Amino acid sequence: MKMLNIKINNLDLQVPEGTTILDATKQVNIKIPTLCHLNLHEFGIVNQTASCRVCMVEVEGRPALVPSCSEICTDGMVIRTDNIRSITARRMAVELLLSNHPYDCLVCAKNLECDLQALAQELGIREIRFKGEKMNYPKDTSSFSLVKDPNKCVMCRRCETMCNDIQTCGILSAVNRGFDVFVGPAFNLDMVDTSCTYCGQCVAVCPTAALTEVNNTDKVWDMLNDPKKHVVVQVAPAVRVAIGELFDMPAGTISTGKMVSSLRGLGFDAIFDTDFGADLTIMEEASELIHRIQNGGRLPMLTSCCPAWVKFFEHQFPDLLDIPSTCKSPQIMLGAIIKTYYAEKMNMNPDDIVVVSVMPCLAKKAEAARPELTKDENSNVDIVITTRELGLMLKEAAVDYAGLPESDFDSILGESTGASVIFGTTGGVIEAAVRTAYEWITNETLEKVEFEQLRGFEGIREGHVQIGDLNLRIGIAHGLGNARTLLEEIQAGTSHYDAIEIMACPGGCIGGGGQPYHHGDMEIIKKRQAAIYQEDRNKVLRKSHENPYIKKLYDDFLGKPNSHKAHELLHTHYVPKEKI
Amino acid sequence: MGSGGMIVMDEDDCMVNIAKFYLDFTQDESCGKCTPCRIGTKRMYEILDKITIGEGTMEDITKLRNLGKMIKDSALCGLGQTAPNPVLSTLEYFYDEYLAHIQDKRCPAGACKALAKYKIDADKCIGCTACARVCPVNCIEGKPKQKHVIDAEKCIACGACYTACKFDAVIRP
Numbered sequence: 222m223k224m225l226n227i228k229i230n231n232l233d234l235q236v237p238e239g240t241t242i243l244d245a246t247k248q249v250n251i252k253i254p255t256l257c258h259l260n261l262h263e264f265g266i267v268n269q270t271a272s273c274r275v276c277m278v279e280v281e282g283r284p285a286l287v288p289s290c291s292e293i294c295t296d297g298m299v300i301r302t303d304n305i306r307s308i309t310a311r312r313m314a315v316e317l318l319l320s321n322h323p324y325d326c327l328v329c330a331k332n333l334e335c336d337l338q339a340l341a342q343e344l345g346i347r348e349i350r351f352k353g354e355k356m357n358y359p360k361d362t363s364s365f366s367l368v369k370d371p372n373k374c375v376m377c378r379r380c381e382t383m384c385n386d387i388q389t390c391g392i393l394s395a396v397n398r399g400f401d402v403f404v405g406p407a408f409n410l411d412m413v414d415t416s417c418t419y420c421g422q423c424v425a426v427c428p429t430a431a432l433t434e435v436n437n438t439d440k441v442w443d444m445l446n447d448p449k450k451h452v453v454v455q456v457a458p459a460v461r462v463a464i465g466e467l468f469d470m471p472a473g474t475i476s477t478g479k480m481v482s483s484l485r486g487l488g489f490d491a492i493f494d495t496d497f498g499a500d501l502t503i504m505e506e507a508s509e510l511i512h513r514i515q516n517g518g519r520l521p522m523l524t525s526c527c528p529a530w531v532k533f534f535e536h537q538f539p540d541l542l543d544i545p546s547t548c549k550s551p552q553i554m555l556g557a558i559i560k561t562y563y564a565e566k567m568n569m570n571p572d573d574i575v576v577v578s579v580m581p582c583l584a585k586k587a588e589a590a591r592p593e594l595t596k597d598e599n600s601n602v603d604i605v606i607t608t609r610e611l612g613l614m615l616k617e618a619a620v621d622y623a624g625l626p627e628s629d630f631d632s633i634l635g636e637s638t639g640a641s642v643i644f645g646t647t648g649g650v651i652e653a654a655v656r657t658a659y660e661w662i663t664n665e666t667l668e669k670v671e672f673e674q675l676r677g678f679e680g681i682r683e684g685h686v687q688i689g690d691l692n693l694r695i696g697i698a699h700g701l702g703n704a705r706t707l708l709e710e711i712q713a714g715t716s717h718y719d720a721i722e723i724m725a726c727p728g729g730c731i732g733g734g735g736q737p738y739h740h741g742d743m744e745i746i747k748k749r750q751a752a753i754y755q756e757d758r759n760k761v762l763r764k765s766h767e768n769p770y771i772k773k774l775y776d777d778f779l780g781k782p783n784s785h786k787a788h789e790l791l792h793t794h795y796v797p798k799e800k801i
Numbered sequence: 802m803g804s805g806g807m808i809v810m811d812e813d814d815c816m817v818n819i820a821k822f823y824l825d826f827t828q829d830e831s832c833g834k835c836t837p838c839r840i841g842t843k844r845m846y847e848i849l850d851k852i853t854i855g856e857g858t859m860e861d862i863t864k865l866r867n868l869g870k871m872i873k874d875s876a877l878c879g880l881g882q883t884a885p886n887p888v889l890s891t892l893e894y895f896y897d898e899y900l901a902h903i904q905d906k907r908c909p910a911g912a913c914k915a916l917a918k919y920k921i922d923a924d925k926c927i928g929c930t931a932c933a934r935v936c937p938v939n940c941i942e943g944k945p946k947q948k949h950v951i952d953a954e955k956c957i958a959c960g961a962c963y964t965a966c967k968f969d970a971v972i973r974p
Binding site: 318 | 830832834
């Protein structure tokens with residue numbers, strides 16, 4: 222690769238051709254402030270709009286300053302990052318943004334997590350010299366999942382990059398022009414009237430509180446304080462490897478035991494594991510896959526655990542509704558079992574049971590409200606909170622999370638296998654399904670349960686698994702743009718897969734919109750994935766069908782996988798939706 | 802004026818007001834993508850507006866200069882980069898007009914309506930009633946062939962009387 226000689230603040234250095242000034246400055250430990258810039262190379266997520274003008278530097282021979290995030294180094298370039306001209310311009314850009322931003326930091330949902338706030342602190346801004354008109358638009362609280370507050374939008378366009386380039390949903394874009402501009406759906410529609418999947422990736426990358434989750438913590442507190450209600454909580458696999466980050470634990474810390482103790486401390490009457498629901502999902506999904514393969518059913522079969530993905534294909538591919546598995550997602554399956562099997566066991570009226578889910582996801586909030594997923598007017602899951610919201614509740618309750626003892630999930634819906642844990646990462650659902658399908662098809666014990674060919678971070682992966690005579694061709698996609706590619710192959714009839722796993726968020730649930738903010742650091746998501754696989758290895762049982770409580774559930778209640786009762790409780794149908 | 806074009810104006814044109822007019826145009830044309838153009842030109846416009854209604858301070862001049870420099874340096878496209886030019890060049894060549902607005906609360910060209918205070922010179926007025934007839938708010942009193950008087954409270958400083966008077970009896974501040 223051709224190397225270029227450049228000079229930054231009198232320091233000579235060599236950089237490969239194509240390096241941006243920003244990346245070059247990192248080599249010499251210069252930290253230029255940035256705001257709109259986002260670079261998650263490995264996921265192909267790059268926001269290089271250079272619109273905030275917070276990273277301006279001086280280049281010799283250029284009449285104006287240049288944005289370091291997007292300006293590519295050229296040979297012999299002489300750059301100054303520390304002169305008063307650059308410093309003043311950078312600082313003033315932040316001041317201007319602040320002059321058009323509400324000053325409600327103390328009660329803002331992003332307080333201490335806000336990139337703009339951090340920037341103001343970093344640049345030592347103590348006064349906003351420029352005062353004047355501010356944006357004044359109504360908040361959009363129409364959806365179950367996310368809240369859009371245009372007045373806090375700084376036009377970094379990160380959400381647009383996620384929504385349009387990565388997820389290919391095209392919901393968010395700039396509306397109006399000049400000072401009146403903000404990011405929102407076309408015709409300024411409410412989010413609920415668009416084909417938004419609620420994947421929450423816009424929330425995950427928003428530097429301010431222009432996009433945040435719908436906060437359900439008050440509802441949970443109310444239920445916990447209602448003596449007539451039996452409040453049951455379930456926690457998704459990806460939560461246990463991320464929640465520690467909210468309490469200053471390093472990324473990738475597995476804190477399952479502490480998390481269970483903390484929930485018990487909050488006063489939940491029973492603490493169950495969505496992993497149990499995941500094991501149940503595998504029982505149903507693997508049976509469905511085998512049934513489709515052996516009976517000439519429609520292939521490939523697509524997984525259906527991810528509610529953002531489900532909503533995506535309902536809007537974008539209404540002609541392919543027969544392809545995804547009919548299985549409900551693990552959280553909804555477990556909710557259904559709690560409201561039936563568990564209620565029966567405990568001799569309780571299902572109406573008195575409140576199911577709270579802790580999820581890494583915003584789409585799960587909307588999923589729980591889907592009319593198809595209620596039984597007798599009774600939601601399978603009543604309230605969904607995110608990992609971040611649980612963190613808020615614990616902080617509010619003055620819980621010393623790091624110092625908590627470890628404890629176990631409650632019986633009878635708290636036992637899980639390693640197969641269910643890996644549901645939290647891309648490739649995990651299909652790997653779990655393969656572990657079970659292998660043994661069911663071959664009637665042999667699967668010795669090596671780890672399928673390396675299904676793992677990794679590539680957007681679209683292909684892995685082949687030999688099961689007896691059957692060569693199972695598996696496709697895996699994470700990110701809805703990648704999912705679209707695979708679906709278009711199916712539409713065109715060129716798809717050669719038997720089964721496809723799709724997760725809407727880059728990295729899978731570990732990178733979900735409800736997780737602690739990654740602030741553009743890919744390493745955090747990688748560490749969470751490593752932790753998920755570690756948690757799998759920590760388990761004695763690593764195949765869903767070996768879960769003794771799952772077996773008991775089928776023996777006592779459901780009969781067999783794909784039985785009539787299982788279909789009634791654990792399967793759903795999809796509804797074609799308009800594409801807006 | 803910004804684009805490099807040349808415009809001929811006379812003493813009836815207030816340079817602060819002209820600078821404001823240009824920024825109003827920039828505001829209309831701004832796409833809103835980059836911060837300096839989207840918010841910076843808005844703030845410059847607001848400061849100029851403040852000056853033209855007589856509420857400007859000397860600090861505003863510093864702010865205009867700083868903002869102008871930063872926007873020229875940082876805006877993403879040519880529109881934003883040239884937007885502050887009318888302000889910066891009028892500040893350079895017509896600084897006294899800015900000072901008149903800020904310190905004396907006076908618009909030398911009489912173009913800034915909020916600062917304009919029209920009066921009738923009693924020595925020159927012959928009582929022709931031309932001014933009273935064109936006044937849209939009927940604030941000029943006086944019988945034919947007698948001296949006329951403008952009621953400053955009611956006057957909206959439209960300048961109609963100034964144009965109508967053939968005897969230079971209407972005085973503009």
